[in-house]
Amino acid sequence: MTLFIKNANVLNGQGELQMSHVWVEDGIIKEIYAAETTADEILRQYGKGHEVTEIDGEGKLLAPGLIDMHVHLREPGFEHKETIATGTAAAAKGGYTTIACMPNTKPVTDKAEVVKLILDKAEEANGVKVLPYAAITYNELGRELTDFAELKAAGAIGFTDDGVGVQNAQMMKDAMKLAASLDMPVIAHCEDDSLVVGAAVTDGEFARKHGLKGIPNESEAIHVGRDILLAEATGVHYHVCHVSTEQSIRLIRMAKSIGINVTAEVCPHHLILSDEDIPGMDANWKMNPPLRSPRDVEACIAALEDGTLDMVVTDHAPHSAEEKAKGMELAPFGITGFETAFPLLYTKFVKTGRWSLELLVQRMTADPARVFRLDTGRLEQGAIADLTLIDLNEERIVDPDTFLSKGKNTPFTGWKLQGWPVLTIVDGQIVWSEKSTTTSA
Numbered sequence: 001m002t003l004f005i006k007n008a009n010v011l012n013g014q015g016e017l018q019m020s021h022v023w024v025e026d027g028i029i030k031e032i033y034a035a036e037t038t039a040d041e042i043l044r045q046y047g048k049g050h051e052v053t054e055i056d057g058e059g060k061l062l063a064p065g066l067i068d069m070h071v072h073l074r075e076p077g078f079e080h081k082e083t084i085a086t087g088t089a090a091a092a093k094g095g096y097t098t099i100a101c102m103p104n105t106k107p108v109t110d111k112a113e114v115v116k117l118i119l120d121k122a123e124e125a126n127g128v129k130v131l132p133y134a135a136i137t138y139n140e141l142g143r144e145l146t147d148f149a150e151l152k153a154a155g156a157i158g159f160t161d162d163g164v165g166v167q168n169a170q171m172m173k174d175a176m177k178l179a180a181s182l183d184m185p186v187i188a189h190c191e192d193d194s195l196v197v198g199a200a201v202t203d204g205e206f207a208r209k210h211g212l213k214g215i216p217n218e219s220e221a222i223h224v225g226r227d228i229l230l231a232e233a234t235g236v237h238y239h240v241c242h243v244s245t246e247q248s249i250r251l252i253r254m255a256k257s258i259g260i261n262v263t264a265e266v267c268p269h270h271l272i273l274s275d276e277d278i279p280g281m282d283a284n285w286k287m288n289p290p291l292r293s294p295r296d297v298e299a300c301i302a303a304l305e306d307g308t309l310d311m312v313v314t315d316h317a318p319h320s321a322e323e324k325a326k327g328m329e330l331a332p333f334g335i336t337g338f339e340t341a342f343p344l345l346y347t348k349f350v351k352t353g354r355w356s357l358e359l360l361v362q363r364m365t366a367d368p369a370r371v372f373r374l375d376t377g378r379l380e381q382g383a384i385a386d387l388t389l390i391d392l393n394e395e396r397i398v399d400p401d402t403f404l405s406k407g408k409n410t411p412f413t414g415w416k417l418q419g420w421p422v423l424t425i426v427d428g429q430i431v432w433s434e435k436s437t438t439t440s441a
């Protein structure tokens with residue numbers, strides 16, 4: 001398939017938007033033309049004999065396809081929450097072209113056959129690239145290491161027990177040693193169970209007001225500190241999941257400054273919401289880690305800006321309406337993310353002038369690609385044509401009824417946002433489009 005995307009705004013190397021036409025052939029960006037050459041001229045010259053699908057960018061932003069290195073697709077086992085088909089559809093609608101899915105499925109992704117099942121289902125789905133993580137321990141129980149070599153051979157891209165922390169330090173050290181020997185990363189959900197005390201929200205304003213037990217910041221940071229020492233000892237690439245506290249950031253910044261191989265991610269909700277924003281006992285505001293204090297939110301924003309936090313991930317965690325209806329204390333942790341992430345961050349940080357558009361795009365594309373050594377996330381001649389077209393001007397209200405995800409669990413219902421993805425391309429194929437396109441011979 002040949003694609004010709006005309007009149008799109010592309011970020012040049014200097015962070016400026018430049019009106020361009022992009023020619024895509026055999027899944028590769030063949031050429032990026034400056035807008036001085038008219039689209040018709042290019043078509044006359046190069047379009048002969050090709051079947052060309054023309055897309056009018058109408059001045060919208062054309063960016064590398066977004067990359068989300070932390071998502072829950074729920075299949076196998078929790079298909080009432082999400083499936084690989086509905087999750088990848090939601091991802092494409094959110095502008096994502098590559099997503100990495102967590103192993104807390106049923107069965108847990110702790111054997112090669114589960115990795116293969118996920119890859120097979122992804123193959124049958126819409127074309128969004130699905131990279132599976134495998135579990136560190138069988139059933140994520142923290143008792144016995146999985147067969148890392150076999151899981152790597154089956155296609156797993158890293159090891160994590162996301163959903164729970166690895167409680168035993170020796171187990172984590174053994175996991176890191178083994179992963180390092182296979183040149184694979186360890187990705188950690190940092191949570192020390194002995195400090196968590198069965199709470200649903202952070203230990204802060206909201207908990208005090210409602211007489212609830214709270215999850216303290218150090219339950220996260222204590223694992224970050226422990227694991228940084230273990231990463232130093234083993235040399236593994238250690239990646240911290242969904243960082244939410246100032247204390248974790250301090251430790252990561254220090255570790256990076258002395259050359260320890262640590263990277264980290266942050267979620268839109270931890271950049272935008274604090275526990276003081278929670279309107280009441282509504283489980284759509286419950287996620288793990290919980291919304292923290294305004295001070296932690298500011299620390300997360302500053303750390304993403306200076307690169308201490310490398311990338312944005314959604315931690316897309318769909319649950320059914322029935323599950324979330326159990327209320328703040330009993331409902332499962334997690335909120336959906338794919339279909340609101342870019343507009344949220346664009347509206348809250350770029351529109352307000354705090355971030356450049358370039359910074360936001362980089363933290364959602366080139367940076368995750370760099371950290372996980374993925375051959376995507378670039379918009380340049382010769383690169384793989386994973387692309388997303390985004391309307392930066394149209395304002396829309398977040399309405400979960402319009403989500404392609406089965407999960408409607410979001411705290412952002414009713415928010416008025418700008419920066420909505422309108423077309424998503426993977427390997428030069430349109431995988432999602434708001435409008436139909438025209439093909440000319």
Ligand SMILES: NC(=O)N[C@@H](CC(=O)O)C(=O)O
Pocket residue numbers: 072104162163164189286287288289315317318332333334335
């Ligand atoms: N983040 C969440 O609140 N929930 C995740 C688990 C996790 O990411 O730890 C889930 O699987 O629902």
Ligand SMILES: [Zn+2]
Pocket residue numbers: 162163164189241242288289
């Ligand atoms: Zn987690």
Ligand SMILES: [Zn+2]
Pocket residue numbers: 070071072102162163315317
């Ligand atoms: Zn998660």
